Amino acid sequence: MNKAEFVGAVSDAADMTKADAERAVEAVFKVVKKALKSGDSISLVGFGTxxxxxxxxxxxxxxxxxxxxxxxxxxxxxxxxxKGLKDAIN
Structure with missing residues (x-):
């Protein structure tokens, strides 16, 4: 799955336009990059760290x-x- 396909999947899952989904995905990437650059970690329970x-x-x-x-x-x-992500794919 490439970025365009990912944005399309997010758009369908969240019932939003592709433009809104792309802005949301870009915002998530931006926040992750900023947090990691400052030395922080991001822990999403059930998904990963x-x-x-x-x-x-x-x-x-x-x-x-x-x-x-x-x-x-x-x-x-x-x-x-x-654990949640591991369980979902096994």
């Missing part, structure tokens, strides 16, 4: 040349599915 995890600096290997390279530490977004 969005959080930021820290990835330590490490050494890697350039697959083309075989040279060892240093990979910087970084922050990565993470999602952990909740």
């Amino acid at each position: 969005f959080s930021v995890r820290k990835r330590a600096a490490r050494t890697g290997r350039n697959p083309r040349t075989g040279d060892t390279i240093k990979i910087k530490a970084s922050k990565v977004p993470a999602f952990k599915a909740g």
